[in-house]
Amino acid sequence: MSNNGTKTTLLRLEDINTYYGPIHILQGVSLEVFAGELVCLLGGNASGKSTTLKTILGIVKPASGRVVFNGEAIQNQPTGYRVERGMAVVPENRRIFGSMSVLENLEMGAFLRHDRDGIKADFERILGLFPRLKERLHQLGGTLSGGEQQMLAMGRALMSRPKLLLMDEPSMGLAPKLVEQNFELIQQVNQQGTTVFMVEQNANMALSIAHRGYVVQTGRIVLADEAKNLLDNEQLRKAYLGR
Amino acid sequence: MSQNKIGVDQWVEQYDQRVNKAKGLQGFIARTSQRLPPWGWLIVLVAVGALLPVITQNNFAIRIAGNIALMGTLALGLNVVVGYAGLLDLGFVAFYGIGAYTYAYLSSDFSGVHLPTWVSLPIIIVISALFGLVLGSPSLRLLGDYLAIVTLGFGQIFVQLMTSLTRVSLPGHERPVDLTGGPNGIINLDKLSLFGFTARTVTDHYLILLVVLAVALLVIYHLNRSRIGRAWRALREDELAAEAMGMPTRRLKLQAFAIGAAVAGFSGALFAGWQGSVFPANFDTTLLISVYAIIVLGGLGSLPGVVVGSIVMVAAPDILRDVTLAGTLFYVGVLVTLIGAIRPRWQTALLIGLVVVFGVIVRLIVGALDAQALAEPQLSNSLITNTVRSWLIIPVNATIIGNYAFGLLILMVLGVSRIKHSVWRLAALVPTLYVLIFVWETRLSQEPSVTRLLFVGVLLIVLMIYRPNGLLGQKRVEIV
Numbered sequence: 023m024s025n026n027g028t029k030t031t032l033l034r035l036e037d038i039n040t041y042y043g044p045i046h047i048l049q050g051v052s053l054e055v056f057a058g059e060l061v062c063l064l065g066g067n068a069s070g071k072s073t074t075l076k077t078i079l080g081i082v083k084p085a086s087g088r089v090v091f092n093g094e095a096i097q098n099q100p101t102g103y104r105v106e107r108g109m110a111v112v113p114e115n116r117r118i119f120g121s122m123s124v125l126e127n128l129e130m131g132a133f134l135r136h137d138r139d140g141i142k143a144d145f146e147r148i149l150g151l152f153p154r155l156k157e158r159l160h161q162l163g164g165t166l167s168g169g170e171q172q173m174l175a176m177g178r179a180l181m182s183r184p185k186l187l188l189m190d191e192p193s194m195g196l197a198p199k200l201v202e203q204n205f206e207l208i209q210q211v212n213q214q215g216t217t218v219f220m221v222e223q224n225a226n227m228a229l230s231i232a233h234r235g236y237v238v239q240t241g242r243i244v245l246a247d248e249a250k251n252l253l254d255n256e257q258l259r260k261a262y263l264g265r
Numbered sequence: 266m267s268q269n270k271i272g273v274d275q276w277v278e279q280y281d282q283r284v285n286k287a288k289g290l291q292g293f294i295a296r297t298s299q300r301l302p303p304w305g306w307l308i309v310l311v312a313v314g315a316l317l318p319v320i321t322q323n324n325f326a327i328r329i330a331g332n333i334a335l336m337g338t339l340a341l342g343l344n345v346v347v348g349y350a351g352l353l354d355l356g357f358v359a360f361y362g363i364g365a366y367t368y369a370y371l372s373s374d375f376s377g378v379h380l381p382t383w384v385s386l387p388i389i390i391v392i393s394a395l396f397g398l399v400l401g402s403p404s405l406r407l408l409g410d411y412l413a414i415v416t417l418g419f420g421q422i423f424v425q426l427m428t429s430l431t432r433v434s435l436p437g438h439e440r441p442v443d444l445t446g447g448p449n450g451i452i453n454l455d456k457l458s459l460f461g462f463t464a465r466t467v468t469d470h471y472l473i474l475l476v477v478l479a480v481a482l483l484v485i486y487h488l489n490r491s492r493i494g495r496a497w498r499a500l501r502e503d504e505l506a507a508e509a510m511g512m513p514t515r516r517l518k519l520q521a522f523a524i525g526a527a528v529a530g531f532s533g534a535l536f537a538g539w540q541g542s543v544f545p546a547n548f549d550t551t552l553l554i555s556v557y558a559i560i561v562l563g564g565l566g567s568l569p570g571v572v573v574g575s576i577v578m579v580a581a582p583d584i585l586r587d588v589t590l591a592g593t594l595f596y597v598g599v600l601v602t603l604i605g606a607i608r609p610r611w612q613t614a615l616l617i618g619l620v621v622v623f624g625v626i627v628r629l630i631v632g633a634l635d636a637q638a639l640a641e642p643q644l645s646n647s648l649i650t651n652t653v654r655s656w657l658i659i660p661v662n663a664t665i666i667g668n669y670a671f672g673l674l675i676l677m678v679l680g681v682s683r684i685k686h687s688v689w690r691l692a693a694l695v696p697t698l699y700v701l702i703f704v705w706e707t708r709l710s711q712e713p714s715v716t717r718l719l720f721v722g723v724l725l726i727v728l729m730i731y732r733p734n735g736l737l738g739q740k741r742v743e744i745v
């Protein structure tokens with residue numbers, strides 16, 4: 023485990039190259055997330071944000087480079103292994119299990135855990151975080167509204183009590199008010215001790231709660247800085263912040 | 266089932282209210298079925314099933330019931346693979362065949378081995394499951410349609426091999442060896458024998474199959490509610506999300522494949538023991554279609570659905586062999602459809618009255634024009650049929666005219682379905698119904714074998730229109 027001052031590295035990508043067939047998507051991506059941090063990854067459409075998350079989670083395998091999680095190189099391990107070691111994801115478009123109840127969806131999040139008491143405690147904690155879900159435990163996931171599905175996806179991911187929560191565009195399809203609420207929740211989860219690595223298009227919002235941010239463009243990291251510096255960055259303003 | 270009402274969804278609540286309000290028999294059944302726990306249903310099933318041989322000594326009926334139990338068990342296996350795990354396995358029947366042939370090898374003169382069934386069954390289960398793994402591991406890399414095609418090929422190859430492996434050169438044998446008995450199969454298998462009890466009569470077999478069905482239901486019910494069962498459902502819903510939750514998707518699929526194969530092999534062994542022989546033709550596509558029809562009809566993934574599905578799919582074709590019964594069913598079916606489809610009810614009565622009047626008038630007109638064109642009605646032993654035939658006109662060359670009438674009927678049905686105005690529609694229904702009855706009496710009731718299939722086909726289509734998720738299937742929720 024590498025130490026950087028007082029901070030511990032939880033996740034590190036080292037010179038990752040990922041291909042879809044012949045198409046070279048991630049071109050030498052390197053980044054680092056420290057334990058306890060909230061880091062966001064910004065970028066335009068098709069810049070490779072989701073691909074980065076998929077590479078971290080092992081849904082696609084990089085052609086070269088290392089994914090180091092908690093001090094262990096895991097780029098050759100299957101997704102299950104990584105989830106067991108403490109990763110969880112809120113996927114793009116939420117991907118709720120539509121014909122399963124809210125309760126079952128949450129249970130699926132804890133699929134790899136066997137500590138009943140711990141699961142029960144986390145379950146209560148998550149229902150406290152999302153009272154809305156508590157009202158609807160027996161409703162089928164697919165019949166939830168988009169916002170509720172987002173909560174469910176987040177609750178489901180948290181059910182594995184992850185060290186690192188990966189989120190792919192959590193604000194997608196939400197009304198502005200909900201987006202704000204959602205980001206507050208993410209911040210809350212982060213403050214309770216979960217490290218968050220978040221992909222977002224909504225750069226303003228994301229940077230307002232994040233500690234640090236990376237900007238990816240056509241598969242390369244072009245900017246990396248403290249969140250507040252990025253908010254002031256001319257280049258980024260022009261490109262994403264639209265002001 | 267949990268009765269927790271906190272945060273019950275609105276439509277669930279509305280459904281409950283509707284059930285509680287529903288009057289009469291329908292409401293009673295709906296309420297009772299909600300209250301009765303699953304094991305209660307199982308007891309009802311076994312009790313009713315066990316009563317059958319007490320009520321009737323009719324071997325034909327008991328044989329049908331035995332077939333229902335056997336097909337039900339087989340369909341339960343398929344239900345695991347397709348209904349739970351969502352894998353479109355079209356080679357499933359081959360595992361049934363593998364079980365049956367393994368039984369034949371372990372209990373016949375063909376191989377000279379004579380194991381009692383309770384010894385051979387565990388072996389058969391293991392062998393079938395292994396074959397499931399062997400077929401599963403390469404093909405599970407394939408998705409959807411590709412998996413279907415590859416497994417379909419496997420099913421065909423199995424039948425081909427069993428048909429053709431009659432002259433195989435083996436090391437250590439001078440002459441080619443017959444491994445499968447070819448198209449003539451393997452005969453004179455040992456009877457099913459469990460712990461000293463040997464099944465001899467139809468009833469013996471039926472009772473064994475009934476118990477097997479009940480046990481299989483119990484096991485698969487608990488399997489579905491276990492961790493692995495829920496993981497299968499998640500997998501079927503969204504494979505990528507399931508993988509992202511850390512589920513071992515490949516292993517889960519293999520497990521479904523192997524368990525499905527084991528259940529199929531097990532059923533196949535019982536089938537072989539009951540029939541006393543095995544032939545390659547027992548395991549062809551017809552059987553595959555029947556098993557799929559059972560689970561689709563009952564509702565994918567639903568256990569009561571499997572039972573209901575196999576009752577309908579096995580019993581219907583057998584019962585419809587009886588012409589009198591088929592006729593009764595036809596008229597009752599038409600009547601029920603009319604009562605269900607036409608509101609208010611008095612219009613149904615009016616319609617039937619008009620059809621009768623229409624028939625009398627047609628009879629008078631045709632009689633006045635050319636009395637020789639009419640044939641004497643052949644009377645049957647059914648009251649309904651006789652009443653209808655003495656009122657209907659049956660022409661001399663009934664078969665040919667019946668064919669034309671069939672074509673006319675299709676056109677008329679299409680026409681009626683396009684009429685919007687209710688009075689005109691009712692008026693148009695009168696001749697349509699008349700022609701329908703005419704076609705039934707001149708053509709369909711004369712050819713039970715064709716009618717049977719037609720009947721089952723129509724039944725399936727109608728059911729699927731009204732219950733697209735099968736009789737007892739749960740509605741799938743698609744996320745859009």
Ligand SMILES: Nc1ncnc2c1ncn2[C@@H]1O[C@H](COP(=O)(O)OP(=O)(O)OP(=O)(O)O)[C@@H](O)[C@H]1O
Binds near residue numbers: 072
């Ligand atoms: N399975 C795949 N096969 C081939 N190409 C793919 C695949 N998945 C993604 N791509 C391509 O890779 C590029 C990056 O995709 P990615 O999903 O990472 O974009 P993104 O940054 O998440 O964009 P968005 O903000 O629109 O979600 C895109 O051009 C996309 O078309």
Ligand SMILES: [Mg+2]
Binds near residue numbers: 072114
């Ligand atoms: Mg994306």
